[in-house]
Amino acid sequence: MLEEPRIGVFICHCGGNISDTIDVARVKEIIGSLGHVKLAETFEYMCSNPGQEMIKKAIDEHKLNRVVVASCSPRMHLDTFRQAVKSAGLNSYLLDMINIREHCSWVHDDKEKATSKAIALIRGAVERAKFLEPLTPKSLKVTESVLVIGGGIAGIYSALELADKGYQVYLVERNPSIGGHMAQLSKTFPTFDCSACILTPKMVSVSQHPNIKIFTNAEPVAVKGSPGNYQVDIRIRPRYVNLEKCTACGECARKCPVKKPSKFEENLGQEKAIYIPFKQAIPNCYVIDKDYCLFLTRGICRICERFCKGEAIDFTQQEQVVSLDVGAIIACTGYSLIDSKLFGQYNYGYHPDIVTNLQFERLMLQGLHKPSNGEVPKKIAFILCVGSRSTATNACEYCCKIGCMNAIKHALLLDKSVPGAEPWIFYTDIRAHGKGYEEFYAKAREHHTTFIRGRVAEVVPKGNSLVVKAEDTVLGKQIEEPFDLVVLSPALVPNISTKELAEMLGIDLGPDSFFLEVHHKLRGVETKREGIFIAGCAQGPKDIRETTMESMATASKVATFLGRGKISVSPEVAFLVPDKCNLCGVCIEQCPTKAIKKGKKEVTIDPISCVGCGICVPVCPKEAIDLKHSTEAQLIAQIEGVSREGDTSPKIIAFIERMTAYGSADLGGQSRRSYTSQVRLVGVPSTGRLGIKHLLHAFASGADGVIFVEGDDSLFKEDQLRERIIQLKKDLGKFGIQSLRIQSITTTIPQFEKIMSLFDAFVERISKLGPIPREKREELEKYLKGEQIATQHAT
Amino acid sequence: MKYAFYPGCAVHHSSKEYGESCRAISKALDVELAEIPDWSCCGAIDAVYSYRPLSSIALVARDLALVEKMGMDVVTLCSACYYTLNRTNKLLKENSELKNKVDAALSSAGLSYSGNVRVRHFLEALITDVGLQRIKERVKTPLTALNVASYYGCFLVRPQYLTSFDDPEHPKSLDDLAEALGASKVEYYGKIRCCGASLQITDEKVMLEMSKKILLSAKDAGANCIITACPLCHFNLDAKQKAIESKFDVKIDLPILHFTQLVGLAFAIPPKDLGLDKNFVVPNKILLQYARSVA
């Protein structure tokens, strides 16, 4: 305690919203008699100007150094009251607000009980207030540059947009050229734009933009730092051709003796060991495949070197790691196709004329032919939903989103380019949901595409043809139809190493394994980590239009983030208590934002990355971590205050995570969902902040049961919570307290009903168990005192 | 190597030659098969199960309880038994209510089953435990002139929650075995199609249609013979081949061998010991080749 606390408590009537149910006069009387409380006042509307004036005046007159406002939810008016105390010259963190409206008067009818609960809640706040400390938010300058990971259309678009706004952009692409999948496509639905024609000018703009620096053959390998100031290590693999010197004349490739399958052509064509992925590649420079080059594999040849007039070949190139300082990162690593071999019934890989839709794009551009014999195929089957919309373990539950439109596009292209072509599309449901898409579908029907509604059972090679077997569910008839070529539409899955990248960046993957946005609708391009954004198919399957729209949205969000120039960092962060840490490192794993780092001699917590969830605090066996504004002293004081007050039985303490779960309980209040007044809510940054010690304090000082209410989207994940609860139950067992006395629940904001019914059910359960006996409480008290002595001794 | 052996009714009666050839090659490979004393019928896929599910589970649980006493893995030659035995294991593991009922029934006969018997198909045991290498080493007359169509049917590869030793769409265990014996494998449509075994008695027409497809596709693909790993499949393809020929007015004449018979031939075991004389479609060509190489 810094100085002798002089606390003022201000109790709001809320125009009857509170005072109709809670006897505020009695509250004032009782709270006013608590130690260190110099003043307790009630007022009609505390948030009104006169109300705020009253607080300011009281601070001045009574030399208050702590303020407690008991009123509505802090989600409503915390800022209002912080401003008020601040303008009276008090640090705004010396204020505490306690919610006696949404969490009390609105949800209870019995005046007596509601009043008693309000007193308990306020008492908790008063006890906590004694330990409040002044804090100041940090302000940091941001680095005004951006790293864009992935050079597909998403990366290209967001890079251009940000570069045009004046930011320095680093575009990092794993392949030798930027362009992504779009570079491989023929025409695009639903407009038939030639993919290369609309993409390559953008690629050129990227390469010529003064604010963009491209790294190809490169990918990030380490990310350090904090929002606004990240340091990223980029590993650049050697290309063995000098980017500045190569003129892309192609002389080397003409002379190179080694042929290999072309990745760009989806293995439907060959290229040399020194190659350029495609003609319009950016950078427009050749590259040597080290797995095929004779010199790099066997130390002979070097023919290319001999024939290159510009002396661009450089076998001395080594792998290189460069470090970039950036303020924000965009991950737009796109997708890949699921391996069609996983679905053996389609015989992909067993017959050359069974191809994927991406291979078909290449076949169209090469001049349509059957890979087996070069003949022009006439009758072509398009099989949709290969590995999509399936709960099988090797497949994807979600829809690939582009398969249907793409097959329709192919059918229409065939109609134009192959006389007498006969496209058949085997579908589950046709998904044509975008501007111009349904019309596109209609056009295909008008142009004699045959649509069969039925998921294909199998493709069987038979003689010269491929027999497709399916049920036409409209006819109610099994059909076995021979085709010249079969095109599969495989599911879209996250690109290779998306998971590793997510770990590196400290962001989440959704259940579909794509990057997870913060909110499906409202914060669609942000990730849980500030300063890290996503765009394009890395977030989930989508078409080009959606990808570019999203990329621009992402660029705009990044610009807003960086545009502030500074980033204000909450002071409510974890910190190390001096001389306690023994470097065991158990906290490091637990931190969801990777803010804790272990050095040789010490563990450090980055106050910028730390989001103040407090998950690390109770896991430290040495009690070496504490959390600002929710310190052990503050929290325990509040727990004791709330638990001790009043003589209702049973008493339940519900610890409630301060964002989503708290909001949910607020919404319950707004909806006047009444529930038992035996439950007293204590807000915490996350229930991960709590350990066995806090439970023991609660039980020792009067609680009979404890509930953890966590937000569904919290950093303290559901399985972590479950694990923690299991551990706590075990620990409680050691103290002879039934494991039934603790329960947890997760919720989204609208799901308040489930919290409230749990409250009711839990109270019933604890009533059956009965209160914790006095002797037990005394025993715990004694233990905790001893513990305190022990820890004090240790320090 | 020693296994508890569950022959099943078909091998015991109508497919004797399968059991005979199996014993012959087991001997050659030092594999010991201890027939379960007093085993009973498995209930034939769903023949009993559809009528009396609980009884059918208890029936098999009894067999498994007998095996448990022997303390070994059990092998079977019949894919249907393989399925039924595995299904029983799985249901008893997952459904405690069912398990209680079955336990009560078993205990009324003084038996108990704790669920620890591993059920295996003889083919799988041969390939994983003995190994293709050892089989190869034992080959005396490589079957180089033979194009063998391996027929897997249903229960060897499906459902995946009961069997996973081979790929359900592109199985290869039998093909690998045939190749180890020196034969060439044949890719053909019928490989994993159903032969209609469970309809054999009640819906012969449908069954003949199903088996016909398998036979014709193997023949079209240039097979000299089909090998099977199930007495029921073998019965349909071999014993019923005549009926198929006359019903659909086609000439098939394709010898169907139990895979054990093929192994036996490559081991140069006399055809009689392999029960080849009991096959319906006389494998003349194969025997000729055999005679030639022995001479």
Place this chain on the structure above:
Amino acid sequence: MQPNTQLEKTNQKVETTPAEPLVQQKDRWAFVHEVEKLPGGENILDCLQCGLCAGTCPTRFAMDYSPIQIIKMIHLGMREEVLSSSTIWVCSSCYSCYSRCPRAVDITTLMMSLRNLAMKEKIPVKKEIKPKFHKTFYEIVRKYGRLHEPELLMKILKKSDLPNLYNNVKFGWSLLRKGRLKLRPTKIGNHAELLAILEKTAKEEAQ
């Protein structure tokens, strides 16, 4: 002037009888819930009606309703139609539908359960040999502990279908000659043990 027939027609009050609703609202989901509890019916509502099962089914040609139709009928609560369909009896338990179904609907096992339900409720079957087969099979196994095929056939084959009977006898003869047929049944040694077990389970099943 001509009478305006057009007008007259529109003025007439047209009475239409509404079509029968497909499902009785009362127990709309009762059958679905019943099926969900049967072995194989667990994922019945997960079916996305893609039709792959019908496309892959080798006995589809002999069924009155395809597997996907059976699933749909279950969704619609068409209990009677499902249980009296030929489909559930034609299914050869090949597991190819289950194996390829994208939603893990275990149709094969479900077909067994539906046969069981149909037999329990003595629903008339288009081919009466089917339930007879199962019943007789069980009785023979109960009697001997093993299957005895000649007895099974003799009991279930229609005595009136002489050509079929003749064919079977002829075929039996050829098996006999190859030593692949035993005229007398094999009874297991500890038959009492088996009876005790089946006694107990039969009691359970009767409940």
